Amino acid sequence: MSKTSVAFKQPYPKNSLLKSILLVLPMLFLTAMMLSEGGKIPKNPLHLIPFVTVYIFFNGMFFLMIYTGKTDRYRAILFTTFAVCFVISFISNLIETRGSMALTGEDMISGNTPFCHMVIPMTLIPAALTKTIIFPGSILEGFANVATMFVIWIGVSLVLGRGFCSWGCFFGGLEEGFSRLRRKPILKHIPLKWSYMPYAVLAAVVLTSTLALSPTYCEWLCPFKAVTEFVEITSFQVLVQTIIFVSLFVGLVIVLPILTKRRTQCGLLCPFGAFQSFTNKLNVFEIRIDREKCVDCMLCAKACPTFSLDAKSIAKGRTRLSCTKCGKCVDVCPKNAISFHIKGTPVSSGHDKSRLLFIYPALIFLATFGSGTIKGALHRILLLLTTGGMIQ
Amino acid sequence: MQGFLLGLTSGTVCLTYCAPVMVPYFLGEGKSVRQNISLLVKFLVGRLSGYLLFGVLAWIFNLLIGKGFALHDLFFGTAYIILAAMLIIYGFFNKRSRCAAETLPGLFRRLSSHSPSLLPLFFGLLTGMNLCPPFLLAFTEASGTSSIGGSLWFFWNFFLGTSLFFFPIPFLGVLRRFEPLQIVGKLAAGILGVYYLYIGTIMTQGGLIQL
Numbered sequence: 001m002s003k004t005s006v007a008f009k010q011p012y013p014k015n016s017l018l019k020s021i022l023l024v025l026p027m028l029f030l031t032a033m034m035l036s037e038g039g040k041i042p043k044n045p046l047h048l049i050p051f052v053t054v055y056i057f058f059n060g061m062f063f064l065m066i067y068t069g070k071t072d073r074y075r076a077i078l079f080t081t082f083a084v085c086f087v088i089s090f091i092s093n094l095i096e097t098r099g100s101m102a103l104t105g106e107d108m109i110s111g112n113t114p115f116c117h118m119v120i121p122m123t124l125i126p127a128a129l130t131k132t133i134i135f136p137g138s139i140l141e142g143f144a145n146v147a148t149m150f151v152i153w154i155g156v157s158l159v160l161g162r163g164f165c166s167w168g169c170f171f172g173g174l175e176e177g178f179s180r181l182r183r184k185p186i187l188k189h190i191p192l193k194w195s196y197m198p199y200a201v202l203a204a205v206v207l208t209s210t211l212a213l214s215p216t217y218c219e220w221l222c223p224f225k226a227v228t229e230f231v232e233i234t235s236f237q238v239l240v241q242t243i244i245f246v247s248l249f250v251g252l253v254i255v256l257p258i259l260t261k262r263r264t265q266c267g268l269l270c271p272f273g274a275f276q277s278f279t280n281k282l283n284v285f286e287i288r289i290d291r292e293k294c295v296d297c298m299l300c301a302k303a304c305p306t307f308s309l310d311a312k313s314i315a316k317g318r319t320r321l322s323c324t325k326c327g328k329c330v331d332v333c334p335k336n337a338i339s340f341h342i343k344g345t346p347v348s349s350g351h352d353k354s355r356l357l358f359i360y361p362a363l364i365f366l367a368t369f370g371s372g373t374i375k376g377a378l379h380r381i382l383l384l385l386t387t388g389g390m391i392q
Numbered sequence: 393m394q395g396f397l398l399g400l401t402s403g404t405v406c407l408t409y410c411a412p413v414m415v416p417y418f419l420g421e422g423k424s425v426r427q428n429i430s431l432l433v434k435f436l437v438g439r440l441s442g443y444l445l446f447g448v449l450a451w452i453f454n455l456l457i458g459k460g461f462a463l464h465d466l467f468f469g470t471a472y473i474i475l476a477a478m479l480i481i482y483g484f485f486n487k488r489s490r491c492a493a494e495t496l497p498g499l500f501r502r503l504s505s506h507s508p509s510l511l512p513l514f515f516g517l518l519t520g521m522n523l524c525p526p527f528l529l530a531f532t533e534a535s536g537t538s539s540i541g542g543s544l545w546f547f548w549n550f551f552l553g554t555s556l557f558f559f560p561i562p563f564l565g566v567l568r569r570f571e572p573l574q575i576v577g578k579l580a581a582g583i584l585g586v587y588y589l590y591i592g593t594i595m596t597q598g599g600l601i602q603l
Contacts, residue, residue, distance in 0.1 A: 193575055193579075196572060196575045196576050196579060197579055199572075199576045199579075200575075200576050200577075200578075200579030200580040200582070200583055201580075201583060203400075203401065203576065203577075203580040204401065204580045204583040204584055204587075207397050207400055207401060208397070208587070210397075240590065
């Protein structure tokens with residue numbers, strides 16, 4: 001058989017039904033503890049139905065990941081659901097507490113802006129220089145305070161590295177969902193040069209934030225303000241900023257993902273993603289390519305949603321630094337040459353063990369971060385169906 | 393600080409475009425890290441001289457244009473727009489750009505045979521007077537300052553920002569990573585160009601309203 005032949009797809013090794021059930025048991029226990037907050041089962045059907053649904057949903061997807069041996073297919077369903085539910089839940093909360101998605105000057109002065117992980121790279125240098133956090137949020141109070149987000153980020157960075165971007169980011173799932181709407185891409189070739197753009201945006205926003213002592217990415221570029229909260233339009237400058245973030249949302253989160261089947265915001269703009277890429281160096285999990293099995297068909301490079309594989313990296317048997325460990329390349333490889341891997345172990349052995357060791361903490365993190373959000377969104381939808389409104 | 397920021401964003405561009413000329417010389421002349429550091433210091437002194445010379449020119453330019461009337465905003469706003477557009481093209485679309493030092497091979501050869509020790513200084517002076525878009529943008533920014541001290545201070549900070557990128561050169565291992573650094577630097581310069589385009593538009597609009 002020639003080196004480039006991919007005619008015979010080798011079946012991915014599945015686990016037996018019994019083994020899969022046994023492997024899901026710890027997750028069943030952990031998610032039950034997490035969702036019930038230590039044993040509190042809700043009585044109200046409007047809370048009980050979302051509780052049960054989320055519990056079955058997370059564990060069902062985890063079971064399928066183990067049983068079928070496929071990671072990305074089920075991760076994408078969880079991840080997209082999380083993002084959509086985040087938007088529903090977040091907007092409903094904002095309208096309930098503030099009456100609007102728009103942030104007023106008073107909200108910012110009183111430190112009521114929820115802190116999001118995207119701001120982290122911009123705050124580090126000013127924090128070191130001025131001992132202040134350049135964000136109008138609360139350090140310890142409220143549901144999305146600075147301290148909590150930093151603690152979560154440090155923990156996740158150590159355990160998952162840039163895996164955060166495919167298993168925990170509450171924005172990434174939106175473009176993930178849009179990127180899966182078409183079966184085949186319309187725009188196939190995006191020059192590799194543009195995959196360096198997030199690093200350039202990171203450099204620009206870190207420098208400008210240090211200079212201006214304000215989070216310039218949030219003010220000027222963040223596309224996700226279109227589905228979360230934005231500054232009330234009271235001046236020409238805010239109008240320009242609003243036009244920019246709405247355009248970026250439409251272009252990079254909706255249109256380009258549909259046309260390219262890639263996560264273009266993550267791969268071509270997100271400065272947090274660029275920053276997070278460096279944490280892949282600290283993390284023990286990585287994706288590796290067994291050069292003995294690889295036939296250089298490039299299916300993995302074509303499938304990678306964040307432009308993290310190219311001919312050069314494949315030849316080295318590694319992904320680029322920006323890999324988000326989504327597992328798509330592992331799933332599409334016709335020769336099972338690509339696998340989750342633990343640094344320091346041989347590349348050609350223990351594929352499924354490494355994958356399992358990665359997806360356990362990854363799914364626990366996704367469940368911790370996402371289960372409450374999905375539950376909240378389902379509760380809002382049930383409220384809408386039963387009372388005609390999502391706001392209490 | 394503005395000068396330092398501009399220097400930081402365009403430093404990689406300065407480095408990567410002048411490096412193809414500069415690095416072979418450093419590699420050929422410097423026998424050790426210490427010698428390379430000495431060459432780098434001469435080179436940086438030359439660059440600083442070039443920048444300070446332009447600091448004085450920017451101040452003279454400001455005196456000629458004057459302040460306090462609508463034309464000032466209109467002039468500098470338009471200059472920002474043109475230069476920012478150049479920076480955007482330079483950062484996002486231009487594949488090849490020449491360093492000033494690369495354009496004078498004859499003079500370079502003569503100097504290297506007669507006064508080799510002056511060569512890094514001369515090199516630095518030429519790169520300090522390199523009329524690339526980031527440099528022109530720095531010139532326009534400095535022209536907006538009201539005193540010669542302010543103008544020189546701006547170029548001093550611009551020099552510091554760009555110089556940071558030259559420090560690893562004596563430790564030449566960094567050269568292996570030049571290509572991604574060059575791309576990131578150029579793209580960052582392009583992004584900053586977009587920001588300056590906005591500033592220029594606002595200034596021009598202000599100037600037009602005042603007219």
